[in-house]
Amino acid sequence: MCLDQRKVSEMTASNEYRFQVNLSGMIQILSNHLYSSPKVFLRELMQNATDAITARTEAEPGFQGEVRVELTGTGEQLTMMVEDNGIGLTEADIHEFLAMIGQSSKRGQQALLDGETSFIGRFGIGLLSCFMVSHEIVMLTQSAKGGPSMEWRGKPDGTYTIRQLETQLSPGTKVYLRCTPDAAHYFEPEYVKEALFYYGALLPYPVILHSDGVQHNVNSESPFWLMEPELARGRRAEVLAFGERLLGEKFQDFIPLTTASGRTGGIAFVLPHAVNLNAKRSHRVYLKRMLISEKAENILPEWAFFVKCLIWTDELQPTASREHFYENEKLEEVRSELGDALRKGLADMAESQTERLQKLIRLHALSMKALAVQDQEFYAMIHRWLPFESTRGHRELGELMSEGETLYFTTTVDEYRQIHHVASAQSMLVINGGYIYDSDLMAMLPQVVQHVQTQRLQPDEVSMSFTDVPPAERNQYYDALRLADSALQRFRCRAEVKGFKPADLPVLFTLSQESSTLRALEKASEESTELFSSVLGSLSSGISSAGYSALYLNINNPIIQRVLTSPDVQMTPIAIEMLYVNALMMGHYAMNRQELEVLNQGIIRFIDWGLRANTDRKGDA
């Protein structure tokens, strides 16, 4: 099945040929599609800088890196300079990385295939993103391997110049951007300071901002426990405060995330508010200690939507937009390890801090249920605190189980609505399984917890709790029931006498799954075109004749007693038909045309009889 294209946002194009790229067009595409906002230019520059420092550290162990950002000038002269003391570029590097766009990304892919990659960035594309905020990029660079210092000047139309500088710079790279008028707010010192912290909070070397003659070490407070999350346990207040600064939410709880290899880890902050199942998961992920994504979705298992995480890793490969990771085996492994860490955090709570866990479940029941469905052990651990809607109200499962009764459950809200009144009148314990995961959890419960019985309840099965009418007594109603059955036949329904509560409820209509499908087919068929009606007709002929619904006549009800004890060829069928449509209305079923007609005619007829009885009486008098 193909999705409506107007709803498909990401389409994959295919092309086997090489094409000429219009660079200004490409930049448009970059800013609108690849990157979520122009502000990512700073992230890209930071990534290039940290890549360069990583490379130099590999060549010179013990080397101390540093990133400096300087803001100078105002108005049209407002300029940002980003400098690193990393490996720098030789003239050959410049040609390789900058002359051919996308080159560096190919290298990245190759490196991935080779198993290891120490560069985050695709240098050229990263630099290009700067055209979203600047009409010119100037880069001065000196390679640590020697050679002359170089200057590269690029314009958004794709032209650039390279020249050798006469002076010798110290190794590293400086990038100068002159801001365009509509990008001025990305160059404001306060904004830049926050952004640098945001991207570089975890970097193991200083990030320094100069502006208005003031120098500020942006990431001086990168905490040691972040790299060894187990140590975070004893520092609750500090960890929560750091989470608030970086993620912008007032958290009250967290779970440390660790993996066996130690190459990925972090902190999972428990969201302080309930989350919708379809809400985007947005975890903050640092690759090589540099922020790579603020909305990574696929790094944690699906069920883990109750946390917002701060994660660092050096083993995953980002996608082109660098906001997610490539879905591969490595990611799967990391995801399941992080999931295990979360699960373990919850398990520890279940064991020793049940109050803390209960508080969490009250807020994030859906997330807990999502995990419980997949993981029986976890379900066994937390089942008693999971909330369900039932005929005894909105209760925790432990409370519902405490009476030792069979737990009946429906699979849809519709089924529950049909029967919950009657079921609770018979004091049956029924759980509404129409909410996501609930019926699955109910079905699984006996396998997970000992001495609990659960049973799926179909609407037509609610009658099993009714009292049977003894055969001898039933025999008295034989004629009335025959009349009733033949009146109901055209609705594919049959009558049954039972005793049930409440006594003022004369009749109850129930239908099996097949008869429910049949009803739906008939209803649609009435409204549809001739062609589709006939198609639906052939489909209903394929449904077994078991598709009969039932009208339960309540022997405890005085009107029903009168109907049953005084059969009348003329009156009984009409009374039964009226009781039938009454039951439909009581059950909030949508009626078909035939049923509406019965209702209309019935009302008129009863008015007529009522009036006639009245005049007859007057005549007598």
Next chain:
Amino acid sequence: MKTEMDFEDLMDEAYGLPNGTAKLGMLEEAARVADVNGMEEEAYEARSEIVETATFCGYPMKALIAFSWQLGKFDQQPERYDEETLMWSYKWILGELSSFPEVSRDKMMELLEDFGRRFKSFGYSERSYWYYRFRISMDLGDLEEAGTSYTKFRSMDRDFMSDCEACEQDEIMRYWILVGEDEKVLEAAKPILKGRMSCAEIPHLTLSEILMPLYRLGKINEADKHQAKGYRMIKGHNDFVQSFAEQMDYLARTNPAKGIDVLEENIVLAMDHEDPFAKMMFYARAAQLLRRWADESPGYRLRLPASFPYEGDPGDLPKLADYFAAYAKAAADKYDQRNGNQHVSSMLSEV
């Protein structure tokens, strides 16, 4: 206690859920509330959502019922509703209808003409008509007719009502599978396998369809890779029951133990499935797999869902295989009768 939710609550609840049975239940309840209260536009809106949700989570009957209602309402007051969404839904319905053997061959053709006439009346490209003619002909086993329609639709221009390229490519691949040209299957699959074409259900479907052609060509390593990746994408999803069948078909020959995992993990989806064709294929391949597994691991007790309607001993694999095979063959007979050929039963020749 909140038991009677109103229309807006139900729709909000539904929009907050991923595609699945729970979402469908909420939407159906919303449609019922709208019906009972005479809110026709709301009832139409809920049904639009039902059609899409049901289509993408394996409930073709529910989709058809909701769509039929919508089409009737639309014809009465076309100015009141959006025709593009409805016509897009028509494609889904048309693509699924042949799975119901009760719908006769004549009816199928009549529906196709109705579809074509409507598309023409809205000024959409005729390509969609020919593309669906191609698909329906394949379903009915008219491979020659499918070939003609294939040539025809490929020569026409796409428009915004055309299925996406990935979906089309997958159908083209299916055509080469049906005519038995495995080399051409691989060729057609190439852009999908290379990741150049993809959509909501592609490559999910492709990665299972390609397994048997690769097997027949002796490319087991490649097939194994696709099998693992494909299964990861579809596991536990109700709308890929036919893909599980394809996986079992392949695994029965190469790795029956893994095949048994696929069977046990997904039988619960197949047993209540609304698409009788997908269910038939699942049961057929399950039978083949169980026979193979009985040889390899006699005495194994298959884990069946508690509600599975099989009275016999789950440890008697040959008997269980017969049970699955009997169901599949009975279903295939119905298709053969409707199609007037042996197209479907010949797919099950090894069962």
